[in-house]
Amino acid sequence: MHDLNDLFFFSEVVANGGFAPAGRALRQPKSKLSRRVAQLEERLGVRLIERSSRRFRVTDVGQAFYEHCQNVMAEVRRAEEAVAATQGEPHGTVRFSSPLGMMEPxxxxxxRFMARYPRVNLQVVATNRPVDLIAERIDVALRVRTSLDTDAAFTVRTLTRSRRILVAGPPWANHLKSATALEALREVPTLSSAEQAGEDVWELQGPGARMDTFRHVPRLACGDFHAVREAAIAGLGVALLPAHxxxxxxxxxxxxxxxxxxxxPDGMxxxxxxxxxGLPLPVAALIDHLAEHVRGPM
Structure with a gap:
């Protein structure tokens, strides 16, 4: 059985890109880290790191070993958090992911959650890309989709609904004041929250729950709702944005x-x-906090 400290020291050396920067990060002598990694290599019988006065390189075996060490360290942290969770007060780190557009509300x-639970650390992954909860060690993911996740491996808790509406600055709004048909949008520039270039498609629901699509090439395409909203306020066109x-x-x-x-269409x-x-106490606390405060249509 290897000393977990040696695995930790090796992981930090790789993560920081060398013995000297790892020593500064850990406030440990560089010589100590070098010695502990050398002892680890001797016990394993392989070279993990190539050393020279000018070059630092992790070997292929070292890279593979580092990835396993990361998993071990993550399990150690989870074990510590599980023990802390039994002590009554939420304590530990929670990794939470959310679409960029939801971060404003x-x-x-x-x-408020962090103020309420001062011993909980929060790591937020704000991204529009699909997040793999297991591979990225995400404890809780907030998602907005037209249908709920059905993967049996996951537990789902519904919070509220989100609706996208068509908005524009006063000049373009006046231009469309009497319009009722989607075809009227062809007379005005559009602003999209899509990240890909070229044609965009808006799926829209109209009177009598009728569904239709509007194909357009937006003047602005940006995955950040804030930027699209500011462009609409500046009078640059019509945007389809969450009401919140x-x-x-x-x-x-x-x-x-x-x-x-x-x-x-309404997003769930x-x-x-x-x-x-058996959720860790800080994870359960975050879920309950979000369920308490994310309410009402958005």
Whole structure:
């Protein structure tokens, strides 16, 4: 059985790109780290790191060993957090993922969570790409989809619904004031929250729950709702945005809802996590906190 400290020291040397930077990060002498890694190599009978005065390189075997060490260290942290969870007060680190567009309404909610639980650390992965909960060691993922996740390996907790609406600055809103058909959008520039270039497709629901599509080449394509909203406020075109991201601008008159009979399909805002029972206390606390504060249509 290897000393876990040696695995930890080796992992930190690789993660920091050398003995000297690892020593500074850990506040340990460089000589100590070098000695412990050398002892580890001797016990394993392989070279993990190529050393020279000018070069630091992890061998192929060392890279493979490092990845296994990362898994071991993660399990150690989880074991420590599991023990801490039995002590009554939530304690430890929670990894949480969310789409970028949800971070604006979530920011204050997450800040209140951290103030409420001062011994909990929060790592937030804000991204629009699909997140693999297991591979990326995500404890809780917030997702917005037209249907709930059905993977039997995950537990789902529904929070609320999110609706996308068509908005524009006053000049374009006036231009579309009497419009009721989607074809009227062809007379105005569009702004998209899609990240890919070229043609975009808006799936829209209209009167009588009728579904239709509007194909267009947007003047702006950006995955950040904030940037698209600001472009709409600046009068650059019509955007399809979540109602929660436009609420303040709609109240102030900077934005106006256009073609109000049309909107995107309602998205189900829900949490996904890997276990129903035996959740670490800080993870359970975050889930309950989000369920308490993320309510009402968004």
């Amino acid at each position: 979530l920011a204050a909610i997450l800040a 991201s436009c609420e303040v601008a709609l109240r102030s008159g900077q934005l106006v809802q256009v073609l109000p009979d049309w909107h995107g 805002v829900h949490l996904v996590f890997t276990r129903r029972r």
